[in-house]
Amino acid sequence: MVAGGVAMESGSGGSTVGKSLAELTPDGLETLKLSFCLFLIFASILGTLLVYRVVLHSVRYIRTLTCLNNDTQRYFAKPNLTFANVKKHLLYAPLFRVRHNREFQLSTAMSMGNLPTRLHALLLVGYLGTNIAFCVISISWKERQAVFLPQLRNRTGILSVVNMIPLFIMGGRNNPLIVILHISYDTFNLLHRWLGRVAVLQAVCHTLAWAILLVNKSGWSALSASVSHTPMILTGLVGVFALLAILVQSHSILRHAFYETFLHLHIAIVMVAVVGLWLHLKGLRQKKLVVVVVTIWIIQRLWRMTIFMYRNVSKGRSTAVVEVLPGDAMRVRVNMARPWAFKPGQHMFLYMPSVGLWTSHPFSVAWSGNEDDSNPEKGLAIRQQDAFERQKTTMSLVIRRRTGFTESLYRKAESAVNGRLVVTAYAEGPYGGIHCLHSYGTVLMFAGGVGITHQVSFVRDLVAGFANGTVAARKLVLVWIIQSPEHLEWIRPWMTEILAMDKRREVLRILLFVTRPRSTKEIQSPSATVQMFPGRPNVETLIALEAENQVGAMAVTVCGTGSLSDDVRRAVRCRQTRSNIDLIEESFS
Numbered sequence: 356m357v358a359g360g361v362a363m364e365s366g367s368g369g370s371t372v373g374k375s376l377a378e379l380t381p382d383g384l385e386t387l388k389l390s391f392c393l394f395l396i397f398a399s400i401l402g403t404l405l406v407y408r409v410v411l412h413s414v415r416y417i418r419t420l421t422c423l424n425n426d427t428q429r430y431f432a433k434p435n436l437t438f439a440n441v442k443k444h445l446l447y448a449p450l451f452r453v454r455h456n457r458e459f460q461l462s463t464a465m466s467m468g469n470l471p472t473r474l475h476a477l478l479l480v481g482y483l484g485t486n487i488a489f490c491v492i493s494i495s496w497k498e499r500q501a502v503f504l505p506q507l508r509n510r511t512g513i514l515s516v517v518n519m520i521p522l523f524i525m526g527g528r529n530n531p532l533i534v535i536l537h538i539s540y541d542t543f544n545l546l547h548r549w550l551g552r553v554a555v556l557q558a559v560c561h562t563l564a565w566a567i568l569l570v571n572k573s574g575w576s577a578l579s580a581s582v583s584h585t586p587m588i589l590t591g592l593v594g595v596f597a598l599l600a601i602l603v604q605s606h607s608i609l610r611h612a613f614y615e616t617f618l619h620l621h622i623a624i625v626m627v628a629v630v631g632l633w634l635h636l637k638g639l640r641q642k643k644l645v646v647v648v649v650t651i652w653i654i655q656r657l658w659r660m661t662i663f664m665y666r667n668v669s670k671g672r673s674t675a676v677v678e679v680l681p682g683d684a685m686r687v688r689v690n691m692a693r694p695w696a697f698k699p700g701q702h703m704f705l706y707m708p709s710v711g712l713w714t715s716h717p718f719s720v721a722w723s724g725n726e727d728d729s730n731p732e733k734g735l736a737i738r739q740q741d742a743f744e745r746q747k748t749t750m751s752l753v754i755r756r757r758t759g760f761t762e763s764l765y766r767k768a769e770s771a772v773n774g775r776l777v778v779t780a781y782a783e784g785p786y787g788g789i790h791c792l793h794s795y796g797t798v799l800m801f802a803g804g805v806g807i808t809h810q811v812s813f814v815r816d817l818v819a820g821f822a823n824g825t826v827a828a829r830k831l832v833l834v835w836i837i838q839s840p841e842h843l844e845w846i847r848p849w850m851t852e853i854l855a856m857d858k859r860r861e862v863l864r865i866l867l868f869v870t871r872p873r874s875t876k877e878i879q880s881p882s883a884t885v886q887m888f889p890g891r892p893n894v895e896t897l898i899a900l901e902a903e904n905q906v907g908a909m910a911v912t913v914c915g916t917g918s919l920s921d922d923v924r925r926a927v928r929c930r931q932t933r934s935n936i937d938l939i940e941e942s943f944s
Contacts, residue, residue, distance in 0.1 A: 415794040422827035428907030443931040448473040457917030468607035508564035515557035527655040537789040594631025675780035681841035683756035695748040697723040699812040703784035721808035722751040796907020803915020822857040895926040914941040
């Protein structure tokens, strides 16, 4: 398996493990140096991102404090031309012209994925190029095969294991780097997939180098005998084939079409690959790298399990009330067993054993609330801890009917009495919530369909902050694109509460665009601050209008279809050098 060449007939390449530095061959020492260089590159990238994150956070914190009593905020409306060009041509730029989030689809259920941003592409190409260079540098290519193949075998095997450490860190939904660096799970998921491909290709090169060397030296019979009678070789090949199986089954088409099957197979095959690697490296120092990989995985799982048990196991239990809504949607209210501190933009993974067995699915939390669960028979809460324990948190979601889990849940709720289903449910999280909009004087939010669940929590937070004087926001505009007016029912109870909030009329405007109205009579604007229009919005025009009269720094956020996200991205990029505008995009792959 990967890194097995350090034990397989070390040949002239020598082994880089199980020896002191003085005993290493020049190639072994070079391989060790390159491994440390790869770790150093990881550390340097993380360090640079952390510095960027701290500086950005400090700037926004100072901006928030400065703008609390400043209604014009003219200074912060002006762009920094250097940073604006970096955002326009690198941070926000799609790989080519416009397309980034809009997927290449073979059918409604089969997707080929989407294109990375320009920054993502540069990182991936740079990392791939670095690994290729590290695999071939200082190899004695001009010598005979018996000399350079052992070197290539050792080099690719070691680097494959080294790449597994960040691979496992980035693969977890509770990846600590998301919170530390404020980089989305979606980005880490992209890096995780490409790191996996690099590690698999290095493992394949490692195995081929070993096989070619052995066949050239002793023939195919020696290869067969080695696989049959040498446990280290057999376990290595099991691991390699497991990695190849992961490479095939994690392809975008299969992953999107059969996600639940993919996820469970993925975990099972990864375990086979890790066990194969563990046995393959038995007795070698390099097994310590595998120990690091396994430790990372165990810590992530134990932490998830601990939080999961804490959230859902108490004197009571977590339950969910599922209500069928028009437009093939459901409103789900999860009554948590324990109080849960919620931040705007967060999501959770929902388990419903009676519907999806042990599977979990991510959903944005649209609304949350705390209710006093006091019982008169228990008397008054004397201690603060008692009062806290009697608080019950509710999390509300809107789920659109699709396939798989959501289809099963919809059918079960539809067949329940009055279209209202009560089931045992468990919530894992919270995750996300890495964006804070408190420092922006103008916030323009786009939502497409069920994407409103991500935006409505920010609306509530900013309107409350405006009334309390704790945010810089002076202009909030929510643009929601729906197919039919009946979709308004999805968030009606929460929007009613928002519209009744103190000082809401001074700060919030809502623009509703109905793309498939049955008649013009359905298009009626309730007030000057809540307006309804037929058709699709002109995204570029809306952003231009708000930018011309923006207060302070402006944030444009979007959660919706890929085409909507790409339109918003293009419009924001076009105005980068004219005013201070930031783009915040929410997606989940």
